[in-house]
Amino acid sequence: MTDPDARLPPGFDRDGAGRLVIAGRTAEAWAEAAGDTPLFLYDGGLVEARVAALRTALPGEVGLYYAVKANPFPPLLRRLAGLVDGFDVASAGELEAALAAGMPAPRLSFAGPGKRSREIAALAQAGATLVVESAGELARAIAIAGETGKRIATLLRLNPPFELRGSGLRMGGGARPFGVDVGEAPALLARMAHPAIDFRGFHLFPASQALDAGAIAEAQAQMVALVTDLAAHAPGPVAEVHLGGGFGVPYFPADRPLDVAEVGRRLRATLAARPPALAATRFVLELGRYLVAEAGVYLTRVIDRKWSAGELFLVTDGGLHHQLAASGNLGTVVRRNYPVVNASRGGVATEVAHVVGCLCTPLDRLAEKLPLPATRVGDLIAIFMAGAYGRTASPGAFLGHPPPGEILA
Amino acid sequence: MTDPDARLPPGFDRDGAGRLVIAGRTAEAWAEAAGDTPLFLYDGGLVEARVAALRTALPGEVGLYYAVKANPFPPLLRRLAGLVDGFDVASAGELEAALAAGMPAPRLSFAGPGKRSREIAALAQAGATLVVESAGELARAIAIAGETGKRIATLLRLNPPFELRGSGLRMGGGARPFGVDVGEAPALLARMAHPAIDFRGFHLFPASQALDAGAIAEAQAQMVALVTDLAAHAPGPVAEVHLGGGFGVPYFPADRPLDVAEVGRRLRATLAARPPALAATRFVLELGRYLVAEAGVYLTRVIDRKWSAGELFLVTDGGLHHQLAASGNLGTVVRRNYPVVNASRGGVATEVAHVVGCLCTPLDRLAEKLPLPATRVGDLIAIFMAGAYGRTASPGAFLGHPPPGEILA
Numbered sequence: 068m069t070d071p072d073a074r075l076p077p078g079f080d081r082d083g084a085g086r087l088v089i090a091g092r093t094a095e096a097w098a099e100a101a102g103d104t105p106l107f108l109y110d111g112g113l114v115e116a117r118v119a120a121l122r123t124a125l126p127g128e129v130g131l132y133y134a135v136k137a138n139p140f141p142p143l144l145r146r147l148a149g150l151v152d153g154f155d156v157a158s159a160g161e162l163e164a165a166l167a168a169g170m171p172a173p174r175l176s177f178a179g180p181g182k183r184s185r186e187i188a189a190l191a192q193a194g195a196t197l198v199v200e201s202a203g204e205l206a207r208a209i210a211i212a213g214e215t216g217k218r219i220a221t222l223l224r225l226n227p228p229f230e231l232r233g234s235g236l237r238m239g240g241g242a243r244p245f246g247v248d249v250g251e252a253p254a255l256l257a258r259m260a261h262p263a264i265d266f267r268g269f270h271l272f273p274a275s276q277a278l279d280a281g282a283i284a285e286a287q288a289q290m291v292a293l294v295t296d297l298a299a300h301a302p303g304p305v306a307e308v309h310l311g312g313g314f315g316v317p318y319f320p321a322d323r324p325l326d327v328a329e330v331g332r333r334l335r336a337t338l339a340a341r342p343p344a345l346a347a348t349r350f351v352l353e354l355g356r357y358l359v360a361e362a363g364v365y366l367t368r369v370i371d372r373k374w375s376a377g378e379l380f381l382v383t384d385g386g387l388h389h390q391l392a393a394s395g396n397l398g399t400v401v402r403r404n405y406p407v408v409n410a411s412r413g414g415v416a417t418e419v420a421h422v423v424g425c426l427c428t429p430l431d432r433l434a435e436k437l438p439l440p441a442t443r444v445g446d447l448i449a450i451f452m453a454g455a456y457g458r459t460a461s462p463g464a465f466l467g468h469p470p471p472g473e474i475l476a
Numbered sequence: 477m478t479d480p481d482a483r484l485p486p487g488f489d490r491d492g493a494g495r496l497v498i499a500g501r502t503a504e505a506w507a508e509a510a511g512d513t514p515l516f517l518y519d520g521g522l523v524e525a526r527v528a529a530l531r532t533a534l535p536g537e538v539g540l541y542y543a544v545k546a547n548p549f550p551p552l553l554r555r556l557a558g559l560v561d562g563f564d565v566a567s568a569g570e571l572e573a574a575l576a577a578g579m580p581a582p583r584l585s586f587a588g589p590g591k592r593s594r595e596i597a598a599l600a601q602a603g604a605t606l607v608v609e610s611a612g613e614l615a616r617a618i619a620i621a622g623e624t625g626k627r628i629a630t631l632l633r634l635n636p637p638f639e640l641r642g643s644g645l646r647m648g649g650g651a652r653p654f655g656v657d658v659g660e661a662p663a664l665l666a667r668m669a670h671p672a673i674d675f676r677g678f679h680l681f682p683a684s685q686a687l688d689a690g691a692i693a694e695a696q697a698q699m700v701a702l703v704t705d706l707a708a709h710a711p712g713p714v715a716e717v718h719l720g721g722g723f724g725v726p727y728f729p730a731d732r733p734l735d736v737a738e739v740g741r742r743l744r745a746t747l748a749a750r751p752p753a754l755a756a757t758r759f760v761l762e763l764g765r766y767l768v769a770e771a772g773v774y775l776t777r778v779i780d781r782k783w784s785a786g787e788l789f790l791v792t793d794g795g796l797h798h799q800l801a802a803s804g805n806l807g808t809v810v811r812r813n814y815p816v817v818n819a820s821r822g823g824v825a826t827e828v829a830h831v832v833g834c835l836c837t838p839l840d841r842l843a844e845k846l847p848l849p850a851t852r853v854g855d856l857i858a859i860f861m862a863g864a865y866g867r868t869a870s871p872g873a874f875l876g877h878p879p880p881g882e883i884l885a
Contacts, residue, residue, distance in 0.1 A: 136836065136875050157836040160876025179875075181779045181791040181834025201782040201791075203853065226784055242787035244832045370590045373610040375635055378651035382590040382610075391871065396806050398839050423653045425590025427545065427566040430807050444612060459875075462800065464868040466545050466588075467569025 074320065074406035076361055076451050078113045085413030085440075087449055090476035094366050094410035094447045097474065104447070105367040105385035106472030109138070109454050111146050113362035118150045121354075124331035126338055130351035132176065134312060135161045137355025137455040138363070142475040144168035147358070155309075155353045159186040162195060176222060176309065176353075178270060180244045187211050187219075196220040198270045198309075200246055202255055205264075212263030221259060222270040222309060225249060225293065231286040231313055235276025235398070245272065249293065253300040260302030268301075268348065269294050272311035276356065280326040283313055284333035291337050291345070298344045305348050314357035318452050319403050325357070356455040363454020365390050365471070366410060367433070369446045370425065379420040381439075383448055386424020386431045389471045391461035393433055393450050394424070407434040410449040414440040422448055426466050483729065483815035485770055485860050487522045494822030494849075496858055499885035503775055503819035503856045506883065513856070514776040514794035515881030518547070518863050520555050522771035527559045530763075533740035535747055539760035541585065543721060544570045546764025546864040547772070551884040553577035556767070564718075564762045568595040571604060585631060585718065585762075587679060589653045596620050596628075605629040607679045607718075609655055611664055614673075621672030628672060631679040631718060632665065634658055634702065640695040640722055644685025644807070654681065658702065662709040669711030677710075677757065678703050681720035685765065689735040692722055693742035700746050700754070707753045714757050723766035727861050728812050734766070765864040772863020774799050774880070775819060776842070778855045779834065788829040790848075792857055795833020795840045798880045800870035802859050803833070803841055816843040819858040823849040831857055835875050 075081075079089060086093040090110040098104050121131060130152040135144065139161060145168045148154070153174035154165040165175050177190045178198035187204075188211050190197055197219050199205050205221075212219045224246030247255055259266045271290045277283050290310050298305050317324050338350060367385025374380070387394035395402025407422060416438030424431035433450060442448075463470055484490075488498060495502040499519040507513050530540065539561040544553065548570060554577045557563070562583035563574040574584050586599045587607035596613075597620050599606055606628050608614045614630075621628045633655030656664055668675045680699045686692050699719050707714050726733050747759060776794030783789070796803035804811025816831060825847030833840035842859060851857075872879055 139876060156876075158876040160878070164876060179834060179836040180789075180832065181793060181795070183779065183793060183834075201780050203780045203782065242785035242789075242830075243838070244782070244784065244789040244791055244830070245836070245838075247782075248784050370592065371610050371612045373612065373653070373656075375653065375657050376651035380589075380651075380653040382653055384590060384592060386590070398805065421651075421653070423589065425588060425592075427588040427654070429652070429654075459873040460871050462806075462869050462871050463873060466868075467548060467565075467567040467573060469569070 075408060076406055078110065078361070079451070081413045087408065087410035089364055094449060097476070098366055098368070098447060101472035101474060103472060105365060105389055106474060107453055107458055108364045108366060109140065109143055109359065109475050110362045111475050114143070114146065114359055115150060117358055117362065121327060124327040125352070126331065126335045128338070128350065129334065130349055132309070132351055132353040133358055134353050134355030135165055138359050138457065139164050139459060140473050140475065141168060143359065146475060153351070159189045162190055162193060166193060176270070178224060184211060188215060191215050191217045191219050196222060196267060198222045198224050200224050202247070202251070205255060205258060209261055209263045218263055218265045220265045220267050222267050222307060223247065223252065223255060223259065224270040225252060227271050227273040227286070227290060227293065229273065229286065229289050231274035231277050232282035233277055233279045234274030234282070234313060235315060246270070252297055256297065256300040256302055266302045268305045268307035269297065270309040272353070274313045276315040277313045278315040278317065278322055278325050280329035283330050286313070287334055288337045291341055295342050295345060305345060307349050307351060309351045309353055312352060312354040312357065314354055316356055316360045316452065318405055360452050360455035363452070363457060365393070365450040365453035365457060367448050367450070369442060369444050369448060372442070372444050379418055381420045381422045381442055381448070382425065383422060383433065384425050385433065385471070386426045387461065388426060388463055388465040388468055389461050390433065390450060390453060390457055392456050393453070394430060395432070396430055397456070397460060402432065402435070404434045404437060406451040407437055408449050409439050409442050409446055411446040412440050417441050425468070484817060485815055487519065487770070488860070490822045496817065496819035498773055503858060506885070507775055507777070507856060510881035510883060512881060514774060514798055515883060516862055516867055517773045517775060518549065518552055518768065518884050519771045520884050523552070523555065523768055524559060526767055526771065530736060533736040534761070535740065535744045537747070537759065538743065539758055541718070541760055541762040542767055543762050543764030544574055547768045547866065548573050548868060549882050549884065550577060552768065555884060562760070565604070568598045571599055571602060575602060585679070587633060593620060597624060600624050600626045600628050605631060605676060607631045607633050609633050611656070611660070614664060614667060618670055618672045627674045629674045629676050630668060631677050631716065632656065632661065632668065633679040634661060636680050636682040636695070636699060636702065638682065638695065638698050640683035640686050641691035642686055642688045643683030643691070643722060644724060655679070661706055665706065665709040665711060675711045677714045677716035678706070679718040681762070683722045685724040686722045687724040687726065687731055687734050689738035692739050693746070695722070696743055697746045700750055704751050704754060714754055716758050716760060718760045718762055721761060721763040721766065723763050725765055725769045725861065727814055769861050769864035772861070772866060774802070774859040774862035774866060776857050776859070778851060778853050778857060781851065781853050788827060790829045790831045790851055790857070791834065792831060792842065793834050794842065794880070795835045796870060797835060797872055797874040797877055798870050799842065799859060799862060799866055801865050802862070803839060805839055806865070806869060811841065811844070813843045813846060815860040816846055817858050818848050818851050818855055820855040821849050826850050834877070
C-alpha cells in the first residue's frame with residue numbers, strides 16, 4: 068500500500084510515537100485543550116511564514132491584502148492585521164470584524180456585487196474604500212455620500228476581458244456579475260469625477276485557485292495593460308490598482324504548488340515596464356486562500372468502525388456541516404480526497420477506509436478509499452487544507468450539531 | 477418567450493396586479509412584515525394539505541414521521557407535531573428541538589451513523605427510540621443503559637441490499653455507512669436480547685428524492701420481505717418497522733410529481749399480504765422533504781440590474797449562504813434552476829436574466845437564463861421549493877451576512 072503520510076503537507080510532522088504534531092503539540096493535546104472534537108486548528112506560525120515568503124518573492128512595492136472571506140476567525144484576523152497591508156471585506160459584517168481586528172479603515176476595501184445601501188453607508192461612515200461594481204452602485208454611493216456628508220474612497224472594478232488559464236474559479240472573461248465591462252468603464256470614470264467620490268484607482272479579480280505561475284503572471288500583465296489604457300479616462304491619478312489574487316493551493320495529489328518566485332519575477336518585470344502614468348501607482352494583491360488554507364487542520368475523532376459489503380467505514384464526529392468543501396459539495400464537480408491522515412498513529416498503511424462524517428446523509432464523505440494504518444475508534448483523523456473556506460463556508464446548522472472548536476495555535 | 481409563470485408551483489398564485497400571493501398575502505406584504513429581505517416563508521396550510529393528502533393516499537395503519545433535518549424551524553416543528561405521528565431526529569440538538577416542539581419522546585426515533593455517546597445518553601434519558609446503526613453502537617448503548625439505569629427502545633437499522641431505482645440520493649444497495657448489512661443482522665439481533673435493550677423492530681431507508689411510485693412501492697415490498705425473513709431472528713415481536721421515506725418533490729421542469737395514490741395502493745397490497753408474524757407490526761414512513769419542500773419560498777430583493785457581455789444580471793440581497801441547494805452546490809452535479817419568478821410583477825417574459833446572489837463568488841447563482849417580465853431594482857424574486865434543506869443546509873456564516881428572516885405563514 069502507499070504511504071499514508073505521502074500527503075502530509077509541509078509544516079506538519081509526526082513525533083517519535085507517530086502522532087501528528089501541529090504547531091509543537093500533538094493533535095491529541097490540542098483536542099484536549101479544546102475540550103472536545105471536532106475542531107479547527109490554525110497554525111499562526113505557518114501563516115506568518117507564508118506571508119514572509121510572499122514578501123520575499125514579490126516586489127517590495129506591492130501591497131498585500133487579506134481577503135477576510137477565506138477565514139474570518141477573529142484571533143486569526145488579529146494576527147493577520149499585523150502581517151498584511153490591508154483586508155478585503157465583502158459585507159458589513161466582515162467590515163466590522165476587520166475593524167475589530169485592528170485593521171484601520173483606510174486599509175479596507177469592500178468588494179461584492181450585491182452591496183446593500185446600508186452597507187455602503189457603513190463603509191462610508193468608517194472611511195473604508197468602496198469597490199464599485201456597477202453604474203447603479205455608483206449612483207447609490209453618490210447619493211449616500213450626499214446623505215452622510217462623507218466623500219467615499221472608490222476603486223472601479225473591471226470585469227477582465229480575458230481568462231486566467233487553469234484557474235479553479237473563473238471570475239473574468241465573458242459575462243460576469245462582478246465589476247463593469249471595459250467598454251462601459253470610460254462612462255463610469257467620467258461619472259466618478261464627482262465631489263462625493265474620491266477616485267483611488269482600479270480593482271480586478273480574474274479568478275481564484277490558479278496554480279500556474281505563468282498564467283497568473285500573464286493575467287497580471289494584461290491587467291496592468293488594461294489599466295494603462297483606461298488611466299487616460301480616469302478622473303484623477305491612479306493611486307491604487309488591485310490585481311486580484313488567484314494564487315491557488317495544492318489540494319490534490321496531481322497539484323503542484325504555485326511557483327511564487329516566478330510570479331514575483333514576472334510581476335517585477337511588468338511593473339518595471341509600466342508607463343509614467345502609473346509610476347506612482349501602488350499595486351495590491353488580495354489573497355485569501357493562499358495565506359491561510361494550508362495552515363489549517365480539521366481534527367475529528369473516529370466514533371465507529373464498521374464494514375459494509377467488504378468495505379471499511381470510519382465514522383467520525385465531524386462532517387460536511389463543518390468542512391463542506393472536503394466533502395466535494397462546494398464548487399467541485401468530481402469529488403476528490405483532500406489530504407487526510409490518522410493523527411493518532413503513523414506507520415504504513417494496512418487498510419483502506421472510507422472516512423465519513425456523522426450526518427445522516429450520503430453526501431457526508433470526508434475521504435474515500437483512504438490508505439491508513441490500522442485505525443481504532445477514538446483515533447483522531449486530520450483533514451488538512453482546512454484553513455480557508457472551512458467553518459464559515461459550511462452549513463453549520465445542518466442537523467443541529469454544536470459548532471466545532473477553533474484555535475489559533 | 478416562454479411563460480415565466482409556467483413553473484409557479486401548486487398552491488401559489490398572483491393577484492390582479494400580478495403580485496405573487498403566498499398564504500393569502502402578497503410577497504411584498506410578507507417582506508414588510510419580516511422587516512427585511514431575504515426571508516424564508518413556509519405556508520403552514522400547504523404543509524397541512526400535504527399531510528392530509530398523504531393520510532388519504534396511505535393505508536390508515538401506516539404511521540407518518542417527520543424528518544426534522546429537512547427543516548427544524550421551531551414554529552414549523554410545533555405545527556407538524558400536531559399533524560404527524562412522530563419525528564425522526566439525527567442529533568441531540570434535533571432531539572431537544574423535537575421535545576421543545578411538543579412531540580413526546582416515545583414518538584421520537586434517533587438515526588444517524590455517528591451518534592456521540594452523550595447523544596445516546598440524552599435519548600435514553602428522554603425515552604426516545606435509538607436506531608442502532610452498528611455492532612459498536614449497540615455495545616455503547618448497552619453500556620450507557622447500564623449507567624443510566626434506563627432500558628433503551630431500539631430499532632435495528634438495516635442496509636437494504638437493493639437500490640431504489642431513480643432516486644436522487646441512494647442510501648442502500650452496496651457498501652454504506654448506514655445500518656448493518658443483512659448478513660450481520662442475525663448476530664446483532666441475538667445481542668439485542670439484552671435486558672438493557674427494548675427491541676422494537678427495524679429501520680430501513682433505501683434512498684431519498686425518488687419520484688417513481690413504482691420504484692418506491694417495489695422497494696417497500698422488498699423491505700417488508702426482508703423484515704419477514706429476519707423476524708425469526710428477532711429477540712421479540714416486531715412492533716415497529718420504519719420503511720424509510722424517499723418520496724421526492726419535482727424541482728425541475730422534467731420532474732413529474734410523485735403519484736402517492738399509487739404508492740398507497742401498492743403499500744396497502746404489500747401490507748395485506750404480510751405474514752402473521754408481522755400482523756401486529758406498525759409500519760412507519762419517515763418523510764422530510766416531501767412534507768415541507770414545496771410549502772417554502774425564499775424571497776430576495778433585486779439590488780442591482782446590470783449587463784455584461786450582452787447578458788443581463790439581476791443581483792439580489794440573497795444567495796447561497798441561505799439557499800445552497802438552489803445554487804447547485806449541494807448533492808448535484810449539473811446545476812439546474814429551481815422554479816424562480818418575479819414576485820412583484822407578472823406578465824409575459826420580455827427578458828432573460830441570470831439571478832445571482834450578493835456573495836463575492838461565482839458560485840452564487842440562483843437562476844441562469846431565466847425568462848422574466850422586465851424586472852426592476854427593488855422587485856422581489858421568489859425561489860420556490862425552499863421549505864426543505866434551505867436555511868440550515870446552507871453556509872449561513874459565509875461572508876458575514878445576517879441570517880435570513882423565517883416566517884411560518
